[in-house]
Amino acid sequence: MVSIFKKIFLFYYEGFKGMTVGKKLWLIIIVKLFFMFAILKIFFFPDFLKTNFNSDAERGNYVIEQITSPINNN
């Protein structure tokens, strides 16, 4: 059992180690994911309904109010 995990680990380890252009790509992916989750998600993309309401009932009532009272939607 251990040798299977070891084999899988070595498969990935050697694969990543042997990468050439892939290293640059991984760097771009890591920078992008950091930018998205550590900056954009926290500062610019809080989930509006999740953040502002505590329950689904409140969220539902709010959306009904929004879609039936367009005059308040500004």
Added chain:
Amino acid sequence: MEHFNLALVDWSRAQFALTALYHWIFVPITLGTSFIIAIMETIYVKTGDEMWKRITKFWMTLFGINFAIGVATGIILEFEFGTNWSNYSWFVGDIFGAPLAIEGIMAFFMESTFIAIMFFGWNKVSKGFHLTSSWLVAIGSNLSALWILVANAWMQDPVGMHFNPDTARNEMVDFWQVLFSPTAINKFLHTISSAYTYSALFVIGISAWYLLKKRDVTFFKRSMVVGATFGLITSLFMILTGDESARQVFRVQPMKFAAMEGLYYGESNAPLVAIGLFESAPNPQNPKAKEWAAKIEIPNMLSYMAALNPHAFVPGIHDLVHGNKDQGIVSYYDRIARGKTAIQALADYKAAKKANDDEKATTSLATFNENYKDFGYGYYDDPHDLIPNVPLTFYSFHTMVGLGTLFVLIFILSLFYAVKNKITGKKWLLYIALWSIPLGFLAQEAGWMVAEFGRQPWVVQDYMPTLTAVSNIDHTSVMITVLLFTITFTVLLIAEIKIMLKQITGFKDGGH
């Protein structure tokens, strides 16, 4: 309508459009090259010819670069649903959420598992297992596309759901109807076949560059043959699915269909405008209708395209706005009135429930259910606000169709001369093939604009207009993110193109 914050709606749309536009630069190439690579590797496994292995590896590297840069750009779109489109996200409920969740799980497990074997597994797993992994990466990435396109198709043709007035959510009542609606099937088939065509252009375009430079000629002639064969089959399929998609649009989104053809007044034996140019000045008699400056028509073709009947009546924008009793078309004026009744009935229902007035709640709910199919129309006073941007939709549609037809011709010629071993002498064709890469991208974006601009003002056809779908947030923050995204995405795009170009231009087949 004047009560809505239109600046917020416009900036939110700009933000979403910008993100989707950049996302779609990478995705179609991933979808198609994954299959092209699997085909190349299959030839290698069948023939044992080492050059095919090197060909597979070359295209696999380009696929990897594209995949790496493209991966996760879609996550930002999902963030935007929660932040900017919270009313929409809530309203569509699990119908949109379920396919997206399946997409996420499928993409993660299938692609991330087998893509590692595809890249790291050469000489470590058997040829058969490696080949199977390559095919599974291709199938997995395309199945991911299926789910997101099913969700998009539902927005264009909402089926298989029931609106729950207590929760304000649409609930899925028939998963199979959502999955197998004719719009979903056509959208999936047409989108992936156009992505395959674009990928084939990518392959023949890069191969053409090498052939123009007379570098690794055999290597890239072989790539050209696979790319052109794949492209010819998929572009013909793309035309077939596009034809069926147009009929589907005619059935479920007649306004979009009329805008695609710039048809203001409906007619039987309707001609198809093959090439047309709108007048820039408005018509003094009817400033909301565009006049033709020039056009070339094919008689009866539009009627045939819409209903497979050259004499069929095709409603124009005027018929949809004002109604047409002879053709049984209800006017937008009537639909607006019904929509307003539905909105009021929903508000009354909620108020009655709060006041424990069961009788009023029951009658309000009955009125709501009776008029719900025109719910979204109730947000408008002027039916002309329900007309999409006609010139933009028309030009996008005709650009897409024109380029799609041109691509078929490019694939036929490329394949013919490559098989005849005369491709290196046809420099004009090689230049066309090379320049067809940006044209492929243009066709992709034009198709997306037809689908997304043509359906405006709807985010969910007939039920939810874009202006009610947005979150009640400050539009300045949305404006800032648009600016931030433009900079970030452009930097990433430049990085990708640089890495890709370095990989392409620096390649030399080590087999010689």
